[in-house]
Structure formats: structure tokens, C-alpha cells
Amino acid sequence: MKTAKKVVKSIGYLFVGMLVALCIYTFIATDIFKKDYANVFGYTYFVVATGSMSGTIEVNDVVIVKLGQDVNVNDVITYQGEQGEFITHRVVKKIGNQIITQGDVNNTEDDPITKDDVVGTVKLVISPSSVLKLIAVLLIVFILLAFLNFDKIFKKFVIGEDTNTKKTVKGSVPEELFTTTPVKKEEKSTGNTVNIPISEVLQIQKDQELAEVEDEIEVLEVEDIIDIDDNNIVRKERNSAKEKEKELLEQVLNLLRIKNDTLTITKMNKKWLTKYQYVYKLAQILSMGDTKELEETIMHPTFKEIYDYDLERAGLYENLRNKIYEMPIYVFLRILTFAILYNDPTFFDGVYKILKYKVQIDKDSHFKEIKKNDTYAKKQIRSLIAFMQKISIKFDNKKVFELERIERYVKLKNYVNH
Secondary structure (H helix, E strand, C coil): CCHHHHHHHHHHHHHHHHHHHHHHHHHHHHHHHCCCCCCCCEEEECCCCCCCCCCCCCCCEEEEEEEECEEEEEEEEEEEEECCCEEEEEEEEEEEEEEEEEECCCCCCCHHHHHHHEEEEEEEECCHHHHHHHHHHHHHHHHHHHHHHHHHHHHHHHHHHCCCCCCCCCCCCCCHHHCCCCCCEEEEEEEEEEEEEHHHEEEEEHHHHHHHHHHHHHHHHCCCCCCHHHHHHHHHHHHHHHHCCCCCCHHHHHHHHHHCCCCCEEECCHHHHHHHHHHHHHHHHHHHHHHHHHHHHHHHCCCCCCCCCCCHHCCCCCCHHHHCCCCCCHHHHHHHHHHHHHHCHHHHHHHHHHHHHHHCCCCCCCCCCCCCCHHHHHHHCCCCCCCCHHHHHHHHCCCCCCHHHHHHHHHHHHHHHC
């Protein structure tokens, strides 16, 4: 839509520019250099003053004339008369070197002329009435559009408020990310389809969480040996961040369950497999620490451009949206994974759009990379990768997940770049 607007705008500017240039050139040619008419790439134009060609050319019509002296019988031509006036009539006879013309409504033929008197042949007639009709139609269309968008037009041109830009509160997602609500056409399922029971997915997640809790207990036992105030402060902040992440993930999972309460089996077709592979690829790149490749992959996804949805339809209310916005990148990837497993395209697209926006404004790469000493974040990425691999191994009887191939590709590219 934006591209179409730019094209229309460019064409409009070009058309207006050409008209202005034509007027300036005509003025210079006729008033300064005292020529009888302007030559514009082999063409010129005249305004018809009489009704001698009525029915074909009316009074005040503009005729576009191709310059040249070769004419044929029945051509409508413009020539210069004995008094220097320009006449537009039809050729009715050619006798030797003489050309006989006559107006369509005239009863008598004109005086004979020669090729030297001919300016050119009429190629186009522009009627002011047609132009006025076109303008009237455009005005009607504009009025209808104005009624449909009266509030925005009133704010922009009367009050002076910019309807396209809204102030963004720091730490929140801009509203314009979710402004349009086009109807999304359902894509046909193509390629292999993997059926994954939701109950088994939740069991895999539960088993993994139990294993992670056991690992955390072991880590805490080692950390508690060190008793330094600074470390205690850092540990408290880290634990607070962990609690927020767990709370958000639980909130998202509950929302996905409620939105898709009738879903018992995930039917992962080619479209969803592509997105599953894409999230896995992002997790692998993030684990490698390749910030440049990560940004490039997020900005140019392998799947089609995402859709915009109404916030309520997507389930991304402002409070939840802002909570997600504040999360580290690995939390985004985990949410995207569960949106896929719950077959929720609206939620996936909405969260992905927030992710893409945050990557765009992350000039210092704080969001796009994991610090070397951030063992918790690294463990979360490894955990997500392991979870996705378990899903793949358990249900990939058709060898369609191809996670091993993606992992090899990322490692190879990382090796080549470094």
C-alpha cells in the first residue's frame, strides 16, 4: 500500500512538473524568441478558435499537432494562412503540389496551400469539457473519502494534529504497529503436515522445566558459598528478572490456551514448519553471538510479510504488550515458539512485529546480543533449542523439521565470518 502511494505521488509530481516546464518553455519560445509556436519533441499545440470543425473539434479544444509536412487526404492538419493565422481543417484533395482543405461544417473549400504552409498533422484533441468532467469525478471521489475519514482529515488540516505520529512512552510499544486491520486470507495447507498433540508438548515442557529447576538448585548451592554484598545485590536483581520472565511466559501460555481452548492437536503444515525453522535459526544465531546476521535474519524473514491485527483479536493488550517489549530476546523466541505450537498466527505476527521494531531501534546491540558473563541467558537459549529439538525428534517421522541442517548452516556461516 505504501509503495502504491509513493508511485501515485511521484506520478503526480512528475505530471505537474511537466506542465510547469511546458508553460515556461512555450513562454520563452513565443514571447522571447518570437517563434510562431513551440516545438516540444516534434509536437506542438494550438487552441481552436472557431467551430468550422464542429463534431470533430469544438471551439476551445486543444489540438496536439505532430510537426511535419507529409500529409494525406482525410488527415486533419494545421497550417498557416496568408494573414499568419493558424487554421485546423481536413485535407480533402491533393492536386500536384497543391493541398486543398475544408472545414467539416463548411460548404466551400479553402484556398489551395503548399507543403511549406503545413505545420503538421493533428494527433490528439483534448476537450476542456472532458477535463472538467474528470475533475468533477475526482472531486466526488475525494468528497466520499473525506466523509469516510472525516475525523482524521479534520484533525490534520483544521486542528493541525499529525494523525500519523503518536508520542511513544519510553518502554512501551508504539500504537502505530497495530493500526490497520486487513482481513487475512487463509492460506491453503501445502506440503507435509505433522500432527502434534498439545498434551504431549506440555509434558515435554514440564519435564524440561523440572530438569532446569534441579540445575538451578545446584547452581544456587555453589553460589551461596560466596558471601559478598555486591554479588548478593546482583543475584537479587537477576532473581527478580527471572520471576518476571516466568510470570510473563505463564501469562502468555494461559492466554494461548484460552484463545485456542478447542485445540488438542497442532497441525503443523509447511507454512508453520517454515516459521518453526525460522525461530530455531534465530535461537542458533543468538547462541553464536552473531549480531549482524541476527539483525539481517529478523529484518528479512524467510516467510511472507506479517499482517496487522486489532489488539483485542491478537490478545496483545497494552499491558501485556509492554511487558513483552521489556523482555530479553530469548523470551520473544520462546513466545513465538508457543504461538506456533498453538496454531495462533495473530499472536505470532503481533509478537514478531514487536521483536522487529525493537531490533530496529537497538543501535547499541543490547537487545541483539547476550553478554559473555550472562550464564542465565545462555542457559535459556540452550533450553529453548533443546525444547525445539525434542519436539522435532519426537514427531518428525517425515524428516520435515530439518533442524540439524539449520544448525550446520549457522555454525558454518559463523565459522566463515570469523
